[in-house]
Amino acid sequence: MSKLRSNLKIRLFVWVLVISIITGGISAQLTLFLSRGVDVAENQAILFGAGIGLVLSILGSLLIQLILRQPIKAIEKATQTAREVANGNFDVDFEEAKRGDEVDQLMHELEVMVVHIRKQATQMGSSSDKLTASAQEIAAAVHEGNASGESIRTAMAELSTKMNENVDQAYLSMDALGTVKRTMDEVAKEMNEALKSATVMQTEAENGKTLATDSVEAMHMISSKMEQSATLNGRLTDMTGEISRITDVISDISAQTNLLSLNASIEAARAGEAGRGFAVVAAEVKKLAEQTATSAKEITDLISGVKRLVNDTANAMTDVQKEVATGVGLVEQAGSSFEEIHHSTEHVYSRVKSVDQLVVKSDKEIDQVGLTTANILAMVEEASKHAEQVLQASSHQAASLSEVNGAMEELVAVAEQLQEETGATRL
Template identity: 55%
Template sequence: MKVFKNFTTQLLAWILVTSFITGGAVGFITLQLTELELAKGQVMLVGTAVALLISVLGGGVIYLIARRPLKAIELASDKAVEVGNGDLTVVFASETTSDRSEMGRLLLSMDNMVEHLREQGTNMRYTADQLTGSAQEIAAAVQEGNTAGESIRSAMNALNKMLEDNVNATYSSMDLLGAVARTMENIRKEMGSALESASEMQQEAESGKGLASTSVDAMHAIAGKVEQSSTLNSQLTEKTGEISRITDVISDISAQTNLLALNASIEAARAGEHGRGFAVVAAEVKKLAEQTANSTQEITDLIVDVKRLVGDTSSSMANVKAEVETGVGLVEKAGGAFATIHSSANEVYSHVHSVDALLDESRGQIDSVVTNSAGIVGMVEEASRYATEVTSAASQQAASLGEVNGAMTELVRVAESLQNETEQMKTEV
């Protein structure tokens, strides 16, 4: 826009300079017309001089009739007629003419006058030639000026059209930028909601990360308890094995006791009345041995059940341990996932915050662009006003050049007429 404004200023300056030159041309034409009027005056002066010369010659003839031969008078009269016809190479006095007589002085004076007229005719011819050439050059320049003015008017009209299109396009751009600004404002509101959601997701991820860490610790504690229970089950299995061995010993002792009681009963029976008390004791011992055997069997059955339960418990503990280890791995993976989610949530929050900041910055830039566009519209309208002024000035200049062209046409006609008249004058001896 600055370049265009400089171009417009330079164009106005060119038109002013051209107008100045045109004014100078008008002044030059006026001067040449003045000189032409002077030249015409000189021609009239020459005619007057010739008329006076003829009158003088007539008077001289009358005067010389009484004093000179008629032949010399007729010769001078014929030469005067030639001078009147434009022949300025005529010589009145001869080499033998004496300046002592009145006729001789008259002829010499007429030769001096003819020589002066010849010099004036040569100068007028040179002036007419120069005037004709200058007039033709100025006429060509005026024609070129008319052509240039027409080109300038066409260019200015096209420029005005282009500036109007630019103004309309700029207004359209401003409308589009306004729509973009409104859209970005809506996006900014949505980004505000996204920013809140990202913040909540960040907090939830932080909480999940903490819960995952707590779960991992709890699973490790459970794994420790399961390991302790497995150890206790192993110890319990060992103890039940020892109890089983003890019950086996007791069972053996009970069987032997039962066998001894049976033998004692047999021996008591053999003893008769003396062995009755011993038989009673032997019966009680046998009874106790049977009870011991039954109790030992029950204990053995219980130990078998305990071993089975301990085995089942050990298997369950092993399964629990495996599940706990799997759970620990899963919880650790969940913890890693929560850590990743937390990191991603931080990145999302950062990106959303950056986008929100960029939207603020973009909104500011759009507002700046709209403001600058309004300034551009003002400058374009000002440039359009300058272009209109240039077109008006070019039209005025074209009108002035038309007047100058008319004056130059008249000047060329008068100069050519003067040139034709001076060419009819014979000035070379």
């Protein structure tokens, strides 16, 4: 614009100078001509020349005005167009260049500028719309982030409280595990003693089983011996019966002998002196018969006593056999009981051993649980510290989001204002 103005000033100065030179020359020539050819006073000639110069100046001015009329109109048109553009109206028309001078070049440059500004304004309007939408979305996101941050801060505060409670619970769990550990150690000691007692009981049960087996065998042996004794006692009874029969025969023989000796004594008495010796023999025979009868009676009495003893022995042996049979049954029952006891002790020993192994395993697992709980406690404490740090960071973030929210509200206001301004522009 300044260059155009300078060019116009130079052209105007040149035109004025040219016209002045022309009018001055014409005026001087006319004055000289009049002063030579016409008998006029010098002063009148000068006045006439001045008048002619004035007329020529006026005509030159009119000529200059006619020459500069079109550029001035073009400049006024350009000024009006620039004013419209300055007021935000980019919907202006430009005439096609005809002269090809600086004014046409100015209008062409102004048209290029308006087209460029219109394009930039269109892009700016689209960008302002996008900026407004983005700013509103960001503001909404910041608002949601602020609300989420508040929720996170509240959740982290609750989490921090819960973590502290978990730390307390973990310490209580550690104390409880310590108590359980001590109890399990005592149980392990008791189970060790129970295992020893079960081992002793199993050994004693095995010994009792062996003794019961030996007792059963001994009772069967006694029963066998008692049966043999009963058999021998029966044979003894038969033999005493045989002896009793023999003693009966001897008693009969002694009675007959006594009767014969009595008859012999009678016959010897009848014989007189001749039968005296025979009477002595008969008396001796009678005496022997009487002694034999006495001995036979004694033997019979002894045999009767032996029979009674044998019968008593047989009865006693029968009772003993019954008792032995009962004893065998009891011993066999005791053996079965000892067998059951042995199985039970083996089962008890197995169960006690299993419980002891479980106690040992549980003790190890409790140690592992204690170690794991300690690790968890350390992790919970570390998490609690991180939760507190996150809570502090959430508080700082909430403050930052509040500041960002305020800035975004200002940005939204600016974007809406820019959108209104670009919307007011006519393209």
